[in-house]
Amino acid sequence: MKNWDVEKICKLLLECGKTALEYYDNPMLELKHDLSIVTKADMHIESILSAEFDKPEENIYLIGEETIAQKSNEYIEKALKETAWVVDPIDGTALYAHHIPIWGISIAYMTKGIIREGAIFLPSTSEIFISEGDDVYYKSSSHNPSSWDFSNMYRIEKVKNIIDDSSVISVTQEISKTPNALNIPNTIQTLGCAVFSLAYLYLGRYMAYIAGSHLKLWDFAGGLAILKKCDFSTKFINGTEITLDVQDICKLTQTTNSFWEIKEIAIFTPSKKAYNYIINKMETKND
DSSP states (O other): OOSOOHHHHHHHHHHHHHHHHHTTTOOOOEEOTTSOEEOHHHHHHHHHHHHHHOBGGGTEEEEETTTGGGSOHHHHHHHTTSEEEEEEEEETHHHHHTTOSOOEEEEEEEETTEEEEEEEEETTTTEEEEEETTEEEEEEOOSSGGGOOOTTOEEOOOOOOOOSTTSEEEEOHHHHTSTTSOOOSSEEEEOSOHHHHHHHHHTTSOSEEEEOTTOBHHHHHHHHHHHHHTTOEEEETTSOBOOSBHHHHBOOOTTSTTTTBBSSOEEEESSHHHHHHHHHHHHHHHO
């Protein structure tokens, strides 16, 4: 697929979601070299996405969590210069594998190293989020997969978030496991699923999503595209803007284990006010 087509992307996400549910009772998991979990569903879904998006003979490339490590340096260099699809077949695989309904599927569209569009599908809650141009569309469908219907999505306006000590903040495992990394009074939730956190930040359920530097491109690319189109604040902890340019936001040295990781701790919030709230609370606690 050369261009972003909302109807085709939605159909593809529904196919991937149904495939994930087919394996749900018997995910057949194994550990990868980095001790993270991969399941048969991850591999099957990425094969579905590869059939659509991995066509180097047409200058169309796939940056997928489960297959990118097998790609050559030349392939990756071309992916960053041409049309590339960034996919996470199942984000939150450990949760999926243990029947915890917090996981999702993400697709992002990128040209010349710039993220242009994004989509997230949460099969466990039957919610889909997808961008098109300057707009973002959303729909919650039936919880019965055979009745999923996303033909009449509606454009969602930016939801007003509550910014105070009662608000909930989602953080990554890395942040939650680092002593004194986030000394603020708010309730902290560690989901282990970036796409779920970003989607629910978009819906106003969280005041912020704070991610450690182990977050990789496919974890956040689709969600970042959606947030950017709705003028969310996306900044590194040092105040630098997180743009849609992969060169600016990810470590791209192919010979290191940190390849594709985000460069610094990232703070995703609905507004600059919310970002400043978090930074000020952290500074106050650290004084």
